[in-house]
Amino acid sequence: MKLITRDTDYAIRALCFMAENENGVTSVSELVQKLKIPGPFLRKILQALNKKGVLASFKGKSGGFKLRRKPKEIFITDLIEVFQGPLKLNRCIFKKKLCPSMDKCILKKRIGEIEQRVVSELGLITVASLLRRGKNGEIFK
């Protein structure tokens, strides 16, 4: 049961790095050096984030990517949705047979509730909240 797949994982790492690299443009090759993530794969990931409006891209020599929003406005649920589709744990177990009826199904209801909790908990986590903190606990950037 994976809550976070590898592409989401790499995206989080890259975004955290870029968040600390404020206002600078970061190239894939720099990220590859620092984070040791396979280059072509990371590139594909950043391109996807660009398309989805999380990153801005700059072509040509000394180009790269930078955050388009503030770290505290980038939620990891956004990233999960980009790479893993809509945040759903839910799905119908019994097709027709056995299950009394869609809206009465206890299992479906319970899994729906669990899903709601997971989503709302995850919804609190931003890139900013994953950065290093000061000694008084304040979040940088």
Added chain:
Amino acid sequence: MKLITRDTDYAIRALCFMAENENGVTSVSELVQKLKIPGPFLRKILQALNKKGVLASFKGKSGGFKLRRKPKEIFITDLIEVFQGPLKLNRCIFKKKLCPSMDKCILKKRIGEIEQRVVSELGLITVASLLRRGKNGEIFK
């Protein structure tokens, strides 16, 4: 993000059926007819449940399987564990780099908390709780 894979799903259906078929032994071929699940696959699933002590098996003509415990003592978390391994959403995102330290990591801590909730919510669901209920809401069997 699948909380329940197909084998767990089929196991739940089969166990619900068998729970209603109380004290009788149910063969794979009967289940296949009623539930329209691929036979060999279902057989493999029931054999696994037998090994794990959820079902008892009876060989030979008119053999089959029956529940070894009461429906209200069979938790769907048990089934998830049989087919999908230990109930863990958690996993380390940052290896060495970036993440301040194992025990301080906010992401890891939060995902751990979410996991705990999921597990405890799921832990309330039993086979009995998925069966049809009487008009006063009492759980049969």
Added chain:
DNA sequence: CTAATTGATACTATTTTAGTCTCATTTAAA
């Protein structure tokens, strides 16, 4: 005896995840 059953286990197919490769386009800087 024999047909219907499970036990054990190897095998295959499909889908999802994780990646690579290549060619075109852009652009800063020598």
Added chain:
DNA sequence: TTTAAATGAGACTAAAATAGTATCAATTAG
């Protein structure tokens, strides 16, 4: 103005997880 370092786009491949099949042996009711 040439060139090297970037991204854009998309096809391609590899590996792992999921979903199943197939086969042969052992058991047992009738």
